[in-house]
Amino acid sequence: MRVEEVMSEATACRETDSVRDCARLMRDQDIGFVPICDAKGAPVGAVTDRDLAIRVLADGRPLDVGVSAVMSRDVIACKAGDDVQKATDLMRHERVSRVMVCDAQGKLLGVIAFQDLAEESEEEAGETLQEVKSDGPPPLH
DSSP states (O other), X not given: XXXXXXXXXXXXXXXXXXXXXXXXXXXXXXXXXXXXXXTTSOEEEEEEHHHIIIIIITTTOOTTSBGGGTSBOOOOEXXXXXXXXXXXXXXXXXXXXXXXEEOTTSOEEEEEEHHHHHHHOHHHHHHHHHXXXXXXXXXXX
């Protein structure tokens, strides 16, 4: 199965958007993960609801600060035509529960989440969850 068959469409913010705008997008779209893209639509990072709680609210930052100040800059991504196993392997190795999906030019197309994989194979999902949440070193693949 290919990644584009199970991914969700991505709703993204730009680096210049405020954390308030990002939080409103999360609320309105009922999501907890927002890719942050450059002007060409390529992902440069991400913001989670947890990032907003810890890096904005807990630190007392103003809500008009740009998301670029609080986003995670790690971009874990695969291509739309990749096999789902590649996304699973990335989640396990990078210990993340979401992988961005890009086209051949690097433009964001969607997001594949652990939940998307869990719906496909319960056994595979259980193994992936164990590795994503593990305290040990990432597995060598």
